[in-house]
Amino acid sequence: MPFTTEALTTDARTLLSEDLLRKFDTPGPRYTSYPTADRFHHGFGPAQARAAIEQLAPGSAAAPLSLYVHIPFCESICYYCACNKIITKHHERAAEYLDALETELALVLEPLGAGRPVSQLHFGGGSPTFLSDAELARVMDRLAQSFRFTPDSEISIEVDPRTVTPDRLAHLRGLGFNRLSFGVQDFDPDVQQAVHRVQSFESVKALMDSARTLGFTSINADFIYGLPRQTPESFARTVQQIGELRPDRIALYAYAHLPERFKPQRRINAEELPSPAQRIAMLGDAINGLLARGFEHIGMDHFALPDDPLAVARREGKLHRNFQGYSTQPDCDLVALGVSAIGRIGGSFYQNAKTLPEYHQSLARRELPVVRGYALDGDDLLRRDVIMALMCQGRLEFDNVERAHGIRMREYFGRELEALKPLAQSGLVLLEDKAVDVTRAGWYLVRAIAMVFDRHLQASGNRQRFSKVV
Ligand SMILES: C[S@@+](CC[C@H](N)C(=O)[O-])C[C@H]1O[C@@H](n2cnc3c(N)ncnc32)[C@H](O)[C@@H]1O
Ligand code: SF4
Structure with missing residues (x-):
């Protein structure tokens, strides 16, 4: 569809006036949970997590579970990244990690019992595709032995496009994955260089086409505005390319620049960051551009094509929210595995150790690696x-x-x-x-x-x- 920045209506820009943003755009949580994770405390540890899981013992609740598996490794650092990851080229570290993950799973199954129904499984990271095909098969195999996946399960994985080929995507599909989320961020080569993450539009498009042919549905792509060297003009070109890519779902995040907290961000030249006025223009134009291309605004950070189940749920007032953002499935008990992973069982949240040494040490003691949590009142x-x-x-x-x-x-x-x-x-x-x-x-x-x-x-x-x- 031919579309230029000049042709954009000022709708979103008008709705989000600078005055409104100055007044109400204060820092705040994304509410993927309430209370938010910063409220978790160390008084909630392995014993409390185990007690919470025991309450879910077979027979006490029939509702299917949700599972989250965190794979922390990435081969190369993206300077903007605020995720919990470990940068390494040593792929042998993955095998040791998977051993630990299996120990953790065994410890969770003690109070939970094997064979519980599961309707959602998500692999996040880091980059889950850091794992080899054989390693991914090993994890999936172990999960399939431990749980009973319902026939309509959503089985999703975050994919760094630089780590996969169409053949690898076919392997993922063969393992039972039916949803993908690609990390893209921006298509502009200059911006990609500034954040140390180079991947061409053509390569992402080819993967998207393969994913569709393989039968993946509700394919998501992540983008970020506010990155260094982005301008309203350059980002309008990226939005146009998003229109050509046509993912079923889009996550459009505002770049969170917190270099005191996220060390890699210190490699970003702050002088190259767009001004607040440019960020407002980029967001307004991106919203207009996506709406004009037929995407619907789902809610905070998210867009989807009208026939995607997320857009249907939004129209029917049936949206839910969990740690991955918006979802069509009611918030169910979430068993989380892996370093830094966050789970929710009944009225309690729990989080695993954030560093690998701590995670491994707990498991060596045959103790759940939970370091903090929160019981809701x-x-x-x-x-x-x-x-x-x-x-x-x-x-x-x-x-x-x-x-x-x-x-x-x-x-x-x-x-x-x-x-x-x-x-x-x-x-x-x-x-x-x-x-x-x-x-x-x-x-x-x-x-x-x-x-x-x-x-x-x-x-x-x-x-x-x-x-x-x-
Ligand atoms: C775990 S990554 C996605 C999977 C994979 N590692 C990749 O990069 O393709 C999760 C997403 O968080 C977003 N993200 C990371 N750091 C961010 C930041 N500082 N501000 C806003 N969004 C950020 C990116 O859009 C990224 O795709
Ligand atoms: S954006 Fe993804 S690939 Fe890049 S460092 Fe973060 S987790 Fe790793």
């Missing part, structure tokens, strides 16, 4: 429902919350509803008698609305560790 469960309703449905119906939690909204959330008034005056929400409705403009800044209900954030006031929307 009644107030957390209530606020989680409120925040997820805002993030997923864009509407908070008081009756639903009052029925589920036995409270009166106006009494329980008097302070919060008062705090929403300035957001209402700025057009981000409509305050109705028995509901809060997120407007179109509010949908782009929905985390600012959700933050009002986050007791922990309001109590600590510590937002600087989070990134901003724009």
Whole structure:
């Protein structure tokens, strides 16, 4: 489709005026969980995690589980990267890691029992495709022996396009994977050089075409705006190429530049970063460009083609949110395996050791490698429902919350509803008698609305560790 920046409507740019962003684009969490992971504490360890898993013992709950497997390795460093990864060219490290992963799985199966139904499996990283075909087969085999995958399971994997070929994709499909997420970020060669991640549009397009032919569905591609050397003009070209690539789903992240926290980012020349005004222009143009090319805005950071199940769920008000972002599946118990992985069992979150030595040491002691976690109380469960309703449905119906939690909204959330008034005056929400409705403009800044209900954030006031929307 011929499309130029001049032809873009100013719709998204108008909706997201600089004034609005100045007021409400404060750093904040993405709410892939509530409470957010920074609330986890060391008082919750292996014993508490084991007790939580025991409560899921066979017969106590029939709902299928979700599984997450973290593979931390990458061969080369992308300077922008904020993920939990280990850069190494030593592929033999993977075998040792898989031994540890199998020990962890055995420890989880002790209280959980083998043969539990699973409807979702996600491999994340790092780069799961750092593993060889044989190593991936080994993990999948072990999981298939340990769990019972439902026939319609979503089995997905994050793929760095530089690490696969069409043949490797065919191997993944043969192992049972049916969804892929490609890390792309930007197609501009200059930007790719500045972030030390070079991959051509043609190579990604060829992989996308192979993935489709092989029967992968809901294929996602990740992009980032705000990277060094990006300009509104260069990013408009990338958006045009996204239109040609036509992934079923798009994650469009704002680059979070926190060099004090993420060491590789110190290799980025801060003078090459786009200005705040350029970032706003890039986001506005990208939204317009994607909508004009037929993608639908799902919610924070995410777009999808209209026939993708995520877009259908959004239209039907059936979206959910979990650690991977938006999902069509209700939030189910999540068993997480691997270094730094986060799981959720019943009303508890737990996180594994973040470094490999710590992870290996726990497993050598035959102890779950859980280092921190959090048990939700009644107030957390209530606020989680409120925040997820805002993030997923864009509407908070008081009756639903009052029925589920036995409270009166106006009494329980008097302070919060008062705090929403300035957001209402700025057009981000409509305050109705028995509901809060997120407007179109509010949908782009929905985390600012959700933050009002986050007791922990309001109590600590510590937002600087989070990134901003724009
Ligand atoms: C684990 S990586 C994806 C899989 C694979 N390692 C790859 O790079 O292709 C997860 C995604 O997080 C996003 N990401 C990483 N660092 C980021 C940052 N500092 N700001 C915003 N998004 C970031 C990127 O879009 C990246 O594709
Ligand atoms: S973006 Fe992906 S490939 Fe690059 S360093 Fe991060 S996890 Fe590794």
